Amino acid sequence: MPIKYIPYTPNTIEGQAVLDNITRTKRVLRYRENNEVYNRLERGMPYYEVETVEQVGKPSDNLVIRGECLSACAYLKEQGIKVDLVYIDPPFASGADYAKKVYIRRNPKLAEKIKAAETEMDIEGIKAFEETMYGDIWQKEDFLNWMYENLQAIKSIMSENASIYMHLDWHIGHYVKILMDEVFGENNFVNEIIWAYRSGGASKKASIARKHDCIYFYCNNPDTFEINTIKERQYLDKKFIGTLVDENGRFYVDTILTDTLMGVIHRVLDDGSIKNYSCRPVLNVSKERLDYSTQKPEGLVDLLLEIASNKDMVVADFFGGSGVTAKVANELGRKFIHCDIGINSIQTVRDRLVAEKANFTVKEVKDGVNLFRNPQQTMDKLSTLITGLQTKVEGVSNFWLGAINDSKLGSVPVYVPELIDSQQKLLDIPTINRIINQEIQNLSITAKKVIVYYIDIDDEKELKKFIKENNATTTDIELRDLKNLLHETVVNDELEFSVSKEKEEYSISIDKFISDRLKQKINEFNDKGNLQAINKGKKFDPINISEEGLELIELISLDCKNSEGEWFSSTEIKIDKLGYVIYDGEKSKDFWNGKITSKEKPLRIKVRNISGDESIVSVE
Template sequence: MAIKYVPYYPDPVEGQAILDNFKRMLKYKSAGNVKRRLERGMPLYELKKVETVGKNPNGNMLIRGECISACAYLKEQGIEVDLVYIDPPFASGADYAKKVYIRRNPKVAEAIARAEQELDIEELRAFEEKMYGDIWRKEDYLNWMYENLMAIKSVMSEMASIYVHLDWHIGHYVKILMDEVFGEDNFINEIIWQKTTSPKAQSGKFSNVHDTILFYKKGNEYIFNKQYTEYTEEYINDFYKYYTPDGRRYRISDFTQAGQGPGAYFGKDGKSNYIEPPAGKHWIWGQEKITKGVNTGKIILSSNNVPGLIRYLDEMPGNPVRDIWTDINAMGPSSNEATDYTTQKPEVLLERIIKASSNEGMLVADFFGGSGVTAAVANKLGRRFIHCDIGINSIQTTRDRLIADKAEFDIYEIKDGVSLYRNPAQTMEKIKKLIPGLKNEEGLSDFWAGAISDSKLGLVPVYIPNLMDSGSKLLDKAMMFRIMHEAIPDLPSNVKKVIIYYVDVDNLEEIQKFIDDEEDVIIEIELRDLKDILDDAVFEDYAEFKVSKVQESLIPEYIVEITNFQSDRVSRKIDEYNQKGYANTLITSDDEDIEDDDYEDYNEDGENVVPSKKKFTPILISETGLELIEYISLDCTNQDGVWHSDSEIKIDKLGYVIVNGTKTKNFWDGTIKCEKKPLRLKIRNICGDETIWKLSV
C-alpha cells in the first residue's frame, strides 16, 4: 500500500464546480469519488532505482509508473518542473499495438551467407502485440484526466507552462478541465497541428488531418521565446525585391502604425525635413531613433517624401510561428527517428515547444512519455528531463534512444502493484485468463469483469480494478460503500456472493469490519489481493551461455556467448499468430461451390474446412531461439541492486548491431564482449521482457 498521501496543489480541493457541471451534462456519477481522492492526496509509493547510466549530475529520470504516483514522489522531494508536454490517450476507442520483429539468428548459415546483402523490409517476419487499449467511457476518462492534471499542476514551478496534445475525440472536454485546473485567464493558445497533407480518403466527411495542442501557463509570468520559420523562396522573391550595391537583399516596410501621433524630423541633423504621418497614424519610432535610422541608412524617403524602413533579409529571423502549424509532418515509418512506437511524435514538434517555453538548464517533464521524444529533444537542447510512463516498452524505447544520444539518467520503478506486468492492457487481459472459471456475463453491468459459476453458490460476480484508472486501484471505505450500495443492488436477485480484487487497500482490517458492520448487504463479499494473480503473470526466459576470458594482449577481454534462448511467452505469441494465419487460409462449409469430397478437416466450431488458395508462411523459430533476442547487457560494476550497463548490444529489426548506442552495419555473431569481468547478464526478448542472470567466470 502507499507509504503516505501527498496533497495536491495547493491543498485539498474545494468546490469542484466543473465536475458538478459534468454531472449534469454527462450524467457524471463519480464526482464525489474524485473529490474524496483529491482531498486524500496523491498516493506515494516506494520508488526503486533499477539502473543508472553515467554520472547523471542533472538528476535526469525515467520513471516507470503512473503519472499521479510519479508526481507524488516529485512533490515529496521538492522537485519542480518548468515545462510539461503530455500526449495522453485520446479516448479514441482504438487499440494500439507494437509490431514485434523476429531478428536474424547468428547460428543460421543462410543468414551468414547473406550478411553483405541489404534485407528488404518486406522480408521481415513480424507479429503485433497489443500495448494498450484507448477505450474509455467519457466520464471515466474525464475523471482520470482531471486527477492527472491536478497532480501535474502540483509539481509545476510558478513560471511553468503545460502543453496537452489531443485530437477531436475528447479535446474539447479537456479544454474545459484545463480552464478549471489552471484558470481561464492562464489559457495561452489552442495550437492546430496539421500533421498530414496526404490524408486517407474518408467517405461522408472531411478528412481528419490535424491534432490540437492546448497551451496554458500556471502563474502570472511564464517563459515564451518567439519562434520563427524560414522564409520560402517564393516569399523572398515577392517581398525582398531590392539589392544593395554589395548584393544584400532588402524590402521597404511601412513606417507607420495605427493611432494618431505627432510628426518628426527626417533630416540627418534631426532638426529639418519635418513630416506629419498620415491621418489616424503615427511613426513607429521616436525622434532620436528616427535620426539615427536616417543617418545609418535604415530609413529611406521616397520621391514623394514618404518614409520607409529598410529590412535586410540577412537580419530577419523568419516568419513568426502562429497557432496553426502546417510545416511539421507526422512520423513516417522510414524516418531516421522511427522507433516502431505507434504514437511516436516527430522531434521537430517537441523542439519548437521546448525552445518556445523553456531555457537551457530548465527541467522538462512528460508524464505520458511514450517513445521518449520529449526526453530526447530536451537532452539535445541542454534541458534536464523527466520521462514517465506506465508501459515497460516506453521505458525501454526511451532508454535505448537516450543511450544513442549519450545522455545520462537514472531509471526508477514505482512499486505500486501495477507495474508487475508489461503494461496495463496486457495485465488486464492476463488477469482475466488467470482467474479460474471467469467468463463474461451479459446480465452484469460493466462494473463487473465477469462471473464464476459455482456449483453451490451459482453465479459469483468478480470485480477487478481498472489499472488505467488510478482511482480504482485503492480499496477504501468510499469504494467499498459504492460497491455495496451501487453495484451490488443492481445484481440479479439470485446472487449470493461476489469477489472483490484490489491492488492497494487502505486498511484491510478496517475494510473487513466496514463490510461486517453493514446490515443492509446480505451478499457475501470476499476480498482478494490482485498482486497474488499478477505474480503468476510474470514469466522469466531461459538462456544458456558460455563465459570466457581471452588474453590476446596486455588487456584481457571477456566474451559471453549465448548458445540457447527460450521464451515461453514469445513462443505462445508466435503460436497464436501462426494459428490465426492458418485459419485465415481455410474455407468453411458456409462457402459455396465446394464439393463434399474437398473437405479435409474440422475447425474449433466443428465446421468442415478445406484449404483455400490463400498462402500463409508461418513464423518458425530455430532450436537455439537466438532470433528472439533484441538486447543484451553486461554489468561489470554491481553484483546486485541497481543495474549498470558496462557493455551492451541491441539487434535492430534488420539484424544490424547497435553497440553501446552506436549503430553499425555488422550482424550479431551470438556474443557480447567487455573489458572488465562481467558480474551479471541481462537479456531482453523481442517483446520487451527482461531477465537477469548472475555470472561466474
C-alpha cells in the first residue's frame, strides 16, 4: 500500500470542452438493481517509499527515477521539487508492440583471435533476437483516463512559469489536445508545433504518407511566460531583395523560427555563429541511434529545450525512453529528471549519462511491484507463472488474463491488473462491483469460481463484506496477492569468477555466466527459426552459446566503496554489440578479454546481461 495519497491540483479549468466518455480519476459504482450511482473522488497521487539505487559522480539535483509518472510526481511533490519545463513523448495509443533487438556479444576468446588477425568487427553476422519492450495497445477511453491522471500529476509539480510539450501523432493527439485545454486552460495554449520528417510514414494504397507528429505546447502563466526567440537561417538558391551573403558566398535570410520543424535548422546565435539542429528522425545509420524504439533526434529536443528553458532550470521527462531529454538538458546546462517504468530505459539513460560525465542519482519507486524489465514482459511472464493458466479461452473476455482448467471446478477465470495502468493497481469496491455485476455475468461459460489478483487492496475486510452482501451469482471470488507471484519473475543469473592481485591492481576474471532465462529465450528463437527454415526448405544458422556463456554479458561494474545498499560504480566496463569495450563511458577499440581490473579492492560485482537483467554478488 502507498504510504499516503498526495492531492492533485485543484479542479480543472472551467468552461472548457470536455470528453464525456472518460471518468477523470473518479470511479463510478453502479448497481444493476437500480439507477443509483455513487461517485468516489480521486484519492490523489500514491506516495511510496523511494530508494536510492546509485549515485553517479558528485551529488546533484539531477534524478533518474524508475517508476510510473504518477508515483514519481508524488515523490517530487513531497520533496518540494518543482520543474520548469516538461517534455513528454508518451505512448501514442498506436496499437503497436515495440521491441528491443538483443545482440549476442562476441566470445572473448574469438575476439582475441580477431584482434590478432587485425580484423575489424562489423555488424554483419552478429546474432540477435527481439524482446518486446512495451505494448502500446490501449482502448481509447482507458488511454485518456490514464493520460488525464498523468497530466494532473505533472501539473501539480510544475513551477509558476513552467511550460509543457506533449509529443503525439495522429492516433490520439486530437483527443489529448482537449484534455490539455481542460487541465491547463485553453488560454494557456502556446502553439501546436509540427515536426515534419522526410523518412518513414509508410501508408496504405488508399492513403497519403503520414510524415509528421504534433507537439502541443502549453504554459502555466501566459502573462509572465516568455519564450527564447530563435532565428532561423534559410539558405537560398539566388539573390532576392534583403538577401544576405555569408563568408562562403551563399545567399541567406534570417527569420523567426516557425511552428513547423523539419530538416536541418540553422540557428543564429547571439555572437553571429551558426548552430545546426537536425530535426529528422534518427535512422539506423545515425551515430545517435541506441537501438531503442521510438527514440527521437537530439536536434529536435535540443531546439525545444532552447525555446522554452534557460540554464539551471529543471527539465523533466516522465516517459523518458532512451534518455534524449536528460542528455540534451545536461549538455545545455539544465537540471534534469528522467522517469520511466522500464529497466531498459533506466539502464540506457544511465549508461548514456555516464559517457557524458554527468552527475545524477538513480532512484526507484518501491511500490511493491517487482517488475521484470518492464510491465509488458512482466505481464507475459505472469501468464507462465500461474499454474495451469490458458490465455484466450473461448467464452472469457479480455478483462480476464485467461482461465485455469480445474478438474473439479472446470474453467476458473483469472483477473490480473494491468501493470502499466495505475488505476488498476488498487483493488477496491468499484472494481469488485464490476466483476460481480458485469464481468462474471457476461461470461459465456459457467464459472463456479474466479480468482482475482491484486497489488494493493483498499480495505480487505470491507471488500470481503461487500462481496458477501452483493454477490448474487453462484460464483465464488478468491482474492490473491499478486506481489507473491511478481517476486518469482525476478531470479538472479549465476556468476562464477576468480580474484587475483598483481602488484597494486586487482583482477577479476569471469569464468562462467549462466542465465536460464536467456538460454530459454535463445532456445525458443532457434526452435522457431529452424521450423521456419524447414518449411521454406532453407538452412537455419542457430545462435550458439559457449560453455562459459560470456557472450551473454553486456556490463560489469565493481563497487569498491559499499558492501551493501546504494551502489557506487568505482569502475566498469561495457561491451558493445561489436565486442568493443567501453571503459567508464569512454569508447575504445579494445576487445573484451573476460576480465575487469581495479586499483581498489572490490567489495561487490554487478553483471548486466544483454537483455538488461542485473545480478549483484559479494566479492568477499
